[in-house]
Amino acid sequence: MARILALDLGKRRIGLAVSDELGITAQGLETLERTNKRADLEALARHIREKDVGLVIVGNPKNMSGEEGTQSAWAREFAGALARYAGVEVKLWDERLTSVEAGRVLRESGISIARRARAVDRMAAVILLRSYLDSLP
Numbered sequence: 019m020a021r022i023l024a025l026d027l028g029k030r031r032i033g034l035a036v037s038d039e040l041g042i043t044a045q046g047l048e049t050l051e052r053t054n055k056r057a058d059l060e061a062l063a064r065h066i067r068e069k070d071v072g073l074v075i076v077g078n079p080k081n082m083s084g085e086e087g088t089q090s091a092w093a094r095e096f097a098g099a100l101a102r103y104a105g106v107e108v109k110l111w112d113e114r115l116t117s118v119e120a121g122r123v124l125r126e127s128g129i130s131i132a133r134r135a136r137a138v139d140r141m142a143a144v145i146l147l148r149s150y151l152d153s154l155p
Contacts, residue, residue: 020072
């Protein structure tokens with residue numbers, strides 16, 4: 019079975035997490051510092067090839083009401099561009115509160131504020147992927 023890659027999209031960084039081959043665990047990867055769309059797509063395509071990824075989950079930042087707003091449209095456009103660029107299936111997945119949950123987990127872990135700021139995107143991607151994996155039959 020191919021791995022699943024989860025992306026927590028941000029304007030400055032993209033949090034990354036990948037599953038194991040069996041789709042049981044979610045491991046955080048190094049956060050991608052964004053430069054421009056083409057470079058971002060190339061870096062993600064490289065991860066997809068290197069990790070043997072068959073599906074990418076992109077966080078869909080819906081409003082709390084469940085409605086899609088401008089951020090959702092941006093995520094949808096990025097997901098489509100990645101699917102075309104990397105030639106892999108890309109799905110949007112509801113990411114409401116993943117960053118809040120990531121911040122809570124990191125605060126409770128007792129790590130410093132500086133380290134927490136650097137880790138929140140990765141943790142949000144892990145939570146997003148864990149949510150997707152937990153939904154599978």
